Amino acid sequence: MSKQTTIGSDFSVSGTGLHYNFPVNVKVKPAPAYTSYVFRRADLNDFEIPASPERVTHVSYATTLMKSGVMIATVEHLLSALMGCGVDNAIIEVDSVEAPILDGSSAPWVDLIEQVGIVELQAPRAYLRVLKRVEASEKDRVMSIEPADEFRITCLIDFNHPMIGEQRREIIIRPGDYSKEIAPARTFGFVEEIETLRQNGLARGGSLENAIALTRDGILNQEPLRFDDEFVRHKILDIIGDLALAGMPVLGHVRASRSGHGLHTMLLSTLLRDREAWEVVNGGENHQ
Numbered sequence: 172m173s174k175q176t177t178i179g180s181d182f183s184v185s186g187t188g189l190h191y192n193f194p195v196n197v198k199v200k201p202a203p204a205y206t207s208y209v210f211r212r213a214d215l216n217d218f219e220i221p222a223s224p225e226r227v228t229h230v231s232y233a234t235t236l237m238k239s240g241v242m243i244a245t246v247e248h249l250l251s252a253l254m255g256c257g258v259d260n261a262i263i264e265v266d267s268v269e270a271p272i273l274d275g276s277s278a279p280w281v282d283l284i285e286q287v288g289i290v291e292l293q294a295p296r297a298y299l300r301v302l303k304r305v306e307a308s309e310k311d312r313v314m315s316i317e318p319a320d321e322f323r324i325t326c327l328i329d330f331n332h333p334m335i336g337e338q339r340r341e342i343i344i345r346p347g348d349y350s351k352e353i354a355p356a357r358t359f360g361f362v363e364e365i366e367t368l369r370q371n372g373l374a375r376g377g378s379l380e381n382a383i384a385l386t387r388d389g390i391l392n393q394e395p396l397r398f399d400d401e402f403v404r405h406k407i408l409d410i411i412g413d414l415a416l417a418g419m420p421v422l423g424h425v426r427a428s429r430s431g432h433g434l435h436t437m438l439l440s441t442l443l444r445d446r447e448a449w450e451v452v453n454g455g456e457n458h459q
């Protein structure tokens with residue numbers, strides 16, 4: 172598809188936030204070309220917070236955007252669904268501080284997007300094409316992006332847990348593959364860490380309905396894993412959501428090893444700051 176897109180009509184959903192546990196109503200609306208993704212706080216006179224890397228504030232356990240002291244937390248799964256489904260432009264109205272966690276994956280968002288459909292706009296799709304390799308690292312966490320003709324992610328996670336261990340997966344992000352291979356993967360957390368997180372004001376809305384809860388040697392959830400390697404798939408889901416802050420699809424190959432939201436957004440900022448490392452190209456142009 173070489174034209175920009177938006178959704179066919181509005182859709183709404185209600186839920187609660189994973190970290191702050193406030194009830195929230197969301198309405199996602201079609202938007203004109205070159206909008207990218209813009210959040211609107213319906214409870215604060217429609218105050219707008221564009222989804223862009225300069226607006227990233229907290230990155231521990233979720234990606235939170237802030238503008239002039241107004242925030243919208245845990246945006247990565249919804250942004251991942253929009254980007255993964257090939258929706259370039261959308262207005263996202265929320266009436267609280269955090270996007271709803273729903274089932275902890277982006278599958279419910281994908282279902283809603285598929286129900287209203289995706290429509291083309293009269294503007295060429297712009298891509299952020301990577302021209303040279305850029306890296307970001309933090310202790311043993313490393314992430315890089317290098318030139319490629321598609322959006323490809325190679326991801327490695329390594330957790331000392333019998334159900335995870337080392338998991339590696341590579342995927343080229345295409346709408347159909349995203350909804351089947353990545354969207355259903357749920358977020359996960361360690362039961363041991365829950366108390367500490369809650370003392371820090373996080374994970375207050377976390378439950379077995381919206382996260383895989385890992386005990387020392389198993390999981391608490393009745394629902395079995397949706398994939399043997401659901402954990403690395405969720406990490407890829409998060410990477411797509413965080414890189415969606417670029418505001419346009421990326422042509423590049425991401426390699427991530429033990430990454431988290433902080434590193435994802437650090438890589439994107441590092442890339443965008445280096446004006447020789449990328450260019451914007453229109454869809455349909457020859458990328459060779």
Ligand SMILES: [Zn+2]
Binds near residue numbers: 247248405408
């Ligand atoms: Zn996530």
